Amino acid sequence: MFGTKRQRERRHCIEVMCVEDRRTHLIDDVMVAAAARTGRLMAECGRSVLAAALAEPLGPLCPLCAAVREGSRSSVPSPRAATR
Secondary structure (H helix, E strand, C coil): CCCCHHHHHCCCEEEEEECCCCCEEEEEHHHHHHCCCCCEEEECCCCEEEECCCCCCCCCECHHHHHHHHHCCCCCCCHHHHCC
16 A cells, blocks of 8 residues: 555545446545556445546436445545536
8 A cells, every 4th residue: 555544544536427327436546546457447336437538527426425425534525526
């Protein structure tokens, strides 16, 4: 694992829409780098996400990802969420 213990505990998530279910999923920013080889991102809800074009508008938030966000004060909404 990278970073200090404090950095690992402070999680940052980004919002990415999945082309398969058209829902917005929360992705830990560390997982984005890990997905460079496969193109698939692991969402906080456990779903393997194939990202839509980042220029596409976000879909409805995945209910399981929303529950994770509500249960974790350390998750930070992406700047895109603030503009909706």
